[in-house]
Amino acid sequence: MLSKSQISLLTSLQYKKFRREHGFFLVEGYKSVVEFINSAYQVDTVYHTPAIAPKLLKLSRKINFQEISLNDLEKISTLKTPQEVIGLVKIPVWPVLNYNNLRKKFSLVLDSVQDPGNMGTIIRTADWFGIHDIICSEDTVDVYNPKVVQATMGSLARVNVHYTDLTKVLPQVDLPIFGAMLNGENMYNTNFGSEGLLVMGNEGNGISPAIEQLITSVVTIPRVGNAESLNVAIATAILCSEIKRNSMK
Secondary structure, X not given: OXXXXXXXXXXXXXXXXXXXXXXXXXXXXXXXXXXXXXXOOOEEEEEEOHHHHHHHOOOOOOOEEEEOOHHHHHHHOOOOOOXXXXXXXXXOOOOOOOHHHHOOOEEEEEOOOOOHHHHHHHHHHHHXXXXXXXXXXXXXXOOOOHHHHHHHOOHHHXXXXXXXXXXXXXXXXXXXXEEEEEEEEEHHHOOOOOOEEEEEOEOOOEOOHHHHOOOOEEEEOOOOOOOOOXXXXXXXXXXXXXXXXXXXX
């Protein structure tokens, strides 16, 4: 049974302020929790119902496992239909991003992406295409937001997400910077090469003027139908696919 103080702590982690204050975030679902256990992240405690206990016997004994009631699980879960496992994971202190580590590969840059579902899907897409680093503007949605974590389906355990002032960082990176915009070169005619940054903009406003000035190549996904625009997560997936196809020629 969880104490009132435990419930208070765990429910507070739904909010960025308290995640920063306590240094923890929540991961829900057996598969996602296992992904974090097998990663460089430090899993502090795994809360679980009695029904799932046999599956947890296979996992590391170095982790604190705490059996709780379904009632307590419902109190701390952020989901309408709670899953039977919730992990309390320590927020890592990432080292300062070494720009030399961005060479000979592609990385994503997110300029003020706000929707948690989009953010989580982009992280999952990056993992699918073997992209290990995502560099975010400081006003991009918090990667440890429960809805973001849930949408990554465990991929967050393998993708490094950095937050920084893009206007200061991008000029220091000696790499091609591709920006996804409506008025760019057809992506199918673009030579992406083997390294660079792909900038994706805000859901409603696109790439901000300050970041637009730093882009070296503007690219677009050619429109055939009549849709006004593409969802940023879908657009990211299409562009990542073309970049990967281009690199395999």
